[in-house]
Amino acid sequence: MEPKTPHIIREFDEAFNALGKTVSMMAAQCLLNLERSIAGLLTRDIDLCRAVIADDNDVDDAELKVDAAGLEILVRFHPVATDLRKVISSMKVAANLERISDHAVNIAKRAKKMLGKMELPETQLVEPVYKMAYDLMKDALVAYTDQNAALGASLRDRDREIDRAHKRVIATFSERMEEGGDITEAYLHLIFVVRSLERVGDLAVNIGEDAVFLDRAEDIRYSKSRASDIAGEEEEESA
Numbered sequence: 001m002e003p004k005t006p007h008i009i010r011e012f013d014e015a016f017n018a019l020g021k022t023v024s025m026m027a028a029q030c031l032l033n034l035e036r037s038i039a040g041l042l043t044r045d046i047d048l049c050r051a052v053i054a055d056d057n058d059v060d061d062a063e064l065k066v067d068a069a070g071l072e073i074l075v076r077f078h079p080v081a082t083d084l085r086k087v088i089s090s091m092k093v094a095a096n097l098e099r100i101s102d103h104a105v106n107i108a109k110r111a112k113k114m115l116g117k118m119e120l121p122e123t124q125l126v127e128p129v130y131k132m133a134y135d136l137m138k139d140a141l142v143a144y145t146d147q148n149a150a151l152g153a154s155l156r157d158r159d160r161e162i163d164r165a166h167k168r169v170i171a172t173f174s175e176r177m178e179e180g181g182d183i184t185e186a187y188l189h190l191i192f193v194v195r196s197l198e199r200v201g202d203l204a205v206n207i208g209e210d211a212v213f214l215d216r217a218e219d220i221r222y223s224k225s226r227a228s229d230i231a232g233e234e235e236e237e238s239a
Contacts, residue, residue, distance in 0.1 A: 012077045016086070019069045023090050023097075026062040027141050029055065030097045033104035034137070034200065038130045041111035041193065042123065049115075052108035059101040066094035085217060089210040093144060096203045096210075100137065103196040103203075110189040117186050122176065125169050126193055132162045133200040140204040143211035152211030153220060155204060162201040169194050 033052045040048035070091045073079060079087055114123075136158055143152035170191050177187045212220050 008077070012073070012079075015069065015073050015077070016083070019066065019073065019087065019090055022062055022066050022069065023094055024145075026059060026066065026094060026097050029059055029062070030101045030104070031134070031137065031141075033059070033101050034107075034130075034134060037104040037107040037111065038126065040108055041114070042127060044111075044115055044119065046112060046115055049108040049112045052104055056101050056105045059098055063094045063098040067091055082214075085214050089144070089214045092210050093207050096206045100200050100203050103200050106196050107193050110193050114186050114189050118183065120183060120186055120190070122172065122187075123190060125172060126190060126197070129162065129165050129169055129194055129197045132158070132165060133197045133204070136162065136201050137204040137207075140207035140211070143208050144214065147211060147215040149212045149215035149218075152208035152215070155208035159201045159205045162198055166194050166198040 033055060036048045037052045039045065040052065070087045073087050074084075114120075136155055139151060139158075140155055142148065143155070173187045173191050173194070177184050177191075209219075209221055212218055
């Protein structure tokens with residue numbers, strides 16, 4: 001194979017950098033959408049809910065752009081090793097980000113429906129679950145950006161905390177629903193909100209697994225022990 005010319009190398013770098021910027025912008029928009037959806041719910045702000053629903057189109061467009069750019073890089077430049085993993089993981093991360101934004105939209109839509117009803121004090125129980133899911137998502141993106149396998153692999157254990165909190169809050173809402181009355185529907189909306197947050201945690205774990213793949217070329221999706229193994233390896237390397 002003939003070596004690449006400086007012109008081809010420059011085009012590859014430009015395409016590669018553009019791909020990374022699109023994923024970064026997509027991530028920022030998803031974080032914003034999730035933040036505004038919960039703020040709209042907790043503060044009963046319909047404008048925030050509407051903004052989340054409207055801006056979801058930007059996330060969808062960004063995912064299409066990432067897929068198109070990734071495929072073009074694969075076809076034109078035939079990347080290998082880390083570069084190949086970067087393209088593949090970028091496309092996978094974009095897919096997970098799009099689904100996270102979808103859950104933000106679902107929360108915003110549920111919040112809008114609740115605005116026509118009386119305010120429920122129990123709505124505040126959603127906030128701790130949101131905080132855990134949001135922090136997990138932020139750390140997943142840091143792990144991916146920094147190619148930090150140890151951080152990416154550690155997210156699975158933290159997601160279990162979200163799962164436990166999710167179950168506790170849903171149990172509380174379910175008990176309230178059993179009491180009946182006009183507010184039953186509102187509690188059902190809150191149950192779906194918390195379920196969306198639990199799914200955001202799962203999707204953040206997926207991004208963390210992509211960080212491991214990018215850094216270590218390892219697929220840990222179905223390995224239950226890899227989080228502690230990778231963390232131990234990182235400690236040994238830094239000793």
